[in-house]
Every structure is written in C-alpha cells, then in structure tokens.
Amino acid sequence: xxxxxxxxxxxxxxxxxxxxxxxxxxxxxxxxxxxxxxxxxxxxxxxxxxxxxxxxxxxxxxxxxxxxxxxxxxxxxxxxxxxxxxxxxxxxxxxxxxxxxxxxxxxxxxxxxxxxxxxxxxxxxxxxx
Numbered sequence: 001x002x003x004x005x006x007x008x009x010x011x012x013x014x015x016x017x018x019x020x021x022x023x024x025x026x027x028x029x030x031x032x033x034x035x036x037x038x039x040x041x042x043x044x045x046x047x048x049x050x051x052x053x054x055x056x057x058x059x060x061x062x063x064x065x066x067x068x069x070x071x072x073x074x075x076x077x078x079x080x081x082x083x084x085x086x087x088x089x090x091x092x093x094x095x096x097x098x099x100x101x102x103x104x105x106x107x108x109x110x111x112x113x114x115x116x117x118x119x120x121x122x123x124x125x126x127x128x129x
Contacts, residue, residue: 033085037078045077 010016058066105114108122108129115122120129 033078033082037074037081041077041081 054066056066056070058064058069104117106117106119106129107113108115108125108127110127111122111125113122113124115124115129121127122129
C-alpha cells in the first residue's frame with residue numbers, strides 16, 4: 001500500500017472528519033464566548049474593580065506578572081461562562097439517558113453459552129435451564 005493510499009484511508013476515517021468538524025465548531029463557539037466575555041462579563045467586572053487599577057501592567061523585576069494574571073483571570077471567567085452555559089443551562093434541555101434495556105439473553109450454567117432469556121433448554125448442550 002502506497003503512502004498516498006494510506007493517507008487517503010487515514011483522512012477518510014470517521015474519527016478524523018469528526019475531529020475536524022469539532023475544531024471548526026469549537027473555534028466558532030470560542031469567538032462567541034470571547035465576545036460574550038468581552039462585551040458583557042468584563043464590563044460587569046469593571047463595576048467591582050476600581051477604575052484606576054491597571055493590574056495588567058504589574059511587573060515584578062523583568063517579569064510581567066499582570067499579563068499572566070490577566071490571562072489567568074480571563075481563562076477562569078471564560079471557563080465559568082462555558083460551564084454555566086453548556087453544562088448547567090443547556091444540560092437541562094438535553095434528554096437524560098434512559099435506563100438500560102433488560103437483558104434478552106442468559107448464560108447456560110452447564111456450557112456457559114448465551115441463550116434467549118425465555119429458553120427452557122440450551123441449544124448448545126441441550127441441558128435443562
């Protein structure tokens with residue numbers, strides 16, 4: 001099998017295509033969440049923090065601690081919004097999984113083969129069930 005054929009088989013696998021779709025959807029959803037945080041959540045945060053604090057410009061020697069702190073705070077806010085929107089809010093609208101269906105087969109005690117649940121005799125070893 002040539003490299004071209006192997007690559008084609010790899011790309012055409014369902015997992016790769018599903019992953020590609022998930023990345024594209026995730027990127028689009030990330031833009032929505034970023035816009036939500038920048039447009040709604042961060043203005044609400046400015047009501048809590050004093051207006052003259054420039055914590056993103058804090059430095060410790062040559063280390064820009066404020067930049068790391070700002071990225072960490074932004075990540076935590078985005079993670080909280082995603083958790084609240086996807087897990088809590090949308091989770092209420094998604095159907096819960098139903099209980100598993102009752103078994104349709106049972107195991108023969110003599111030969112350990114699976115037989116229908118209503119069977120009275122094993123079709124493999126003919127023992128009485």
